[in-house]
Amino acid sequence: MSFRSVHSCIGSLGSDLSLLADGVLLVDREMSKSGALDLATGVGGKIKKEDVQSAVEQYEKYHVCFGGGEETRKANYSDMVNKYYDLATSFYEFGWGESFHFAPRWKGESLRESIKRHEHFLALQLGLKPGMKVLDVGCGIGGPLREIARFSSTSITGLNNNEYQISRGRELNRVAGLSESCNFVKADFMKMPFPDNSFDGIYAIEATCHAPDAVGCYKEIYRVLKPGQRFAVYEWCMTDHFDPDNESHQKTKAEIELGNGLPDIRTTKQCLDALKLAGFEVISEKDLAADSPVSWYLPLDTSQFSITSFRLTSFGRFITRTMVKTLEFVGIAPAGSNRVSSFLEKAAEGLVEGGRKEIFTPMCFFLVRKPLSES
Ligand SMILES: C[S@@+](CC[C@H](N)C(=O)[O-])C[C@H]1O[C@@H](n2cnc3c(N)ncnc32)[C@H](O)[C@@H]1O
Numbered sequence: 358m359s360f361r362s363v364h365s366c367i368g369s370l371g372s373d374l375s376l377l378a379d380g381v382l383l384v385d386r387e388m389s390k391s392g393a394l395d396l397a398t399g400v401g402g403k404i405k406k407e408d409v410q411s412a413v414e415q416y417e418k419y420h421v422c423f424g425g426g427e428e429t430r431k432a433n434y435s436d437m438v439n440k441y442y443d444l445a446t447s448f449y450e451f452g453w454g455e456s457f458h459f460a461p462r463w464k465g466e467s468l469r470e471s472i473k474r475h476e477h478f479l480a481l482q483l484g485l486k487p488g489m490k491v492l493d494v495g496c497g498i499g500g501p502l503r504e505i506a507r508f509s510s511t512s513i514t515g516l517n518n519n520e521y522q523i524s525r526g527r528e529l530n531r532v533a534g535l536s537e538s539c540n541f542v543k544a545d546f547m548k549m550p551f552p553d554n555s556f557d558g559i560y561a562i563e564a565t566c567h568a569p570d571a572v573g574c575y576k577e578i579y580r581v582l583k584p585g586q587r588f589a590v591y592e593w594c595m596t597d598h599f600d601p602d603n604e605s606h607q608k609t610k611a612e613i614e615l616g617n618g619l620p621d622i623r624t625t626k627q628c629l630d631a632l633k634l635a636g637f638e639v640i641s642e643k644d645l646a647a648d649s650p651v652s653w654y655l656p657l658d659t660s661q662f663s664i665t666s667f668r669l670t671s672f673g674r675f676i677t678r679t680m681v682k683t684l685e686f687v688g689i690a691p692a693g694s695n696r697v698s699s700f701l702e703k704a705a706e707g708l709v710e711g712g713r714k715e716i717f718t719p720m721c722f723f724l725v726r727k728p729l730s731e732s
Contacts, residue, residue, distance in 0.1 A: 396448060396451040397680070398447075400690055402447075416444060421614070438618045441617070461720060476501045479562070485505070489511045493559075494565060495561055497562075513539045514541070517543060518544060518546070546564075552581070554581070554582070558586055561578070561590045566592060567618060593717070595717055596715060598715045599624065599716040600716075622717070629723065644722070645721075646719070
């Protein structure tokens with residue numbers, strides 16, 4: 358069997374399951390790098406294949422579970438976060454699709470539907486209108502950007518510090534026919550390369566949690582937003598149920614930080630205070646996890662089985678693990694791939710634990726406005 362046939366064989370496993378699951382041909386699945394071989398060859402992103410193993414080691418050392426400290430993570434946030442997304446992006450695309458975020462979910466709604474609805478909600482809260490110029494802060498490979506641009510007929514700039522994700526985003530925008538109206542800029546959201554008052558609306562989905570300093574990050578967003586306009590954000594937060602003196606709470610927090618490239622997960626109150634300190638007026642705030650009929654972490658919960666999110670189930674993850682191990686052994690996936698798979702498994706366990714104990718939420722929603730005149 359040729360390399361090409363192996364590729365299409367393994368790659369089709371995912372599409373077949375999607376077909377089974379949804380009963381329709383999911384064109385966007387075809388566009389995504391969603392096959393097992395895509396996963397294996399994509400591990401490491403822009404890191405040279407032979408350097409992946411040492412990048413994994415360096416990444417792990419930033420974290421508590423491997424003796425790392427918060428100050429080092431904050432001082433080296435750019436290196437830590439970029440390494441994380443170089444290592445993890447192909448796993449995300451394989452398991453989750455083009456949008457790398459969670460969503461509150463109604464009974465009877467599929468994961469994909471809930472993810473899109475969560476994106477549409479932001480567009481509605483921002484009051485997006487055709488022709489507006491919008492910024493997506495920490496845009497991943499642009500899944501939300503494409504969905505929101507199509508939903509609202511706006512022109513969206515995706516800001517991201519990870520070169521590999523931007524190259525994937527550009528390719529997916531080209532296939533979707535959105536290259537004219539939407540673009541990507543590679544830059545750090547702590548120092549954005551845009552003039553003051555540039556955008557009619559700004560949103561950030563599960564991205565500003567990577568900032569080493571929330572006030573600094575929100576201040577940059579404030580600066581580039583036009584006066585009177587809105588910023589909407591889904592933040593990762595420790596909730597009021599989190600007890601910093603509780604060892605098991607701290608262990609869960611550390612697992613989430615390790616598995617998700619985070620310097621330090623802030624509390625809901627810290628995020629709210631930071632938004633106010635940056636100068637914003639708060640319109641509304643709500644933890645959307647609190648009254649979600651279906652828990653956001655359900656797709657990661659190994660005690661559940663779902664045909665629509667098969668790859669995230671216990672059996673699906675077992676298959677992925679075995680494939681990654683095998684492809685690493687035969688030299689298709691770079692050395693170190695299996696360790697990435699392991700710390701992502703840890704992340705999933707931490708997230709489920711955090712969700713179950715209600716000490717963590719990935720969807721604390723804040724809607725804020727930049728005042729028309731600064732006081
Ligand atoms: C969990 S992903 C979410 C991506 C996207 N919002 C989505 O929902 O699909 C977090 C994103 O934030 C980006 N990011 C993290 N730190 C950043 C920084 N300092 N500057 C710009 N982007 C950053 C990462 O590269 C990644 O694309």
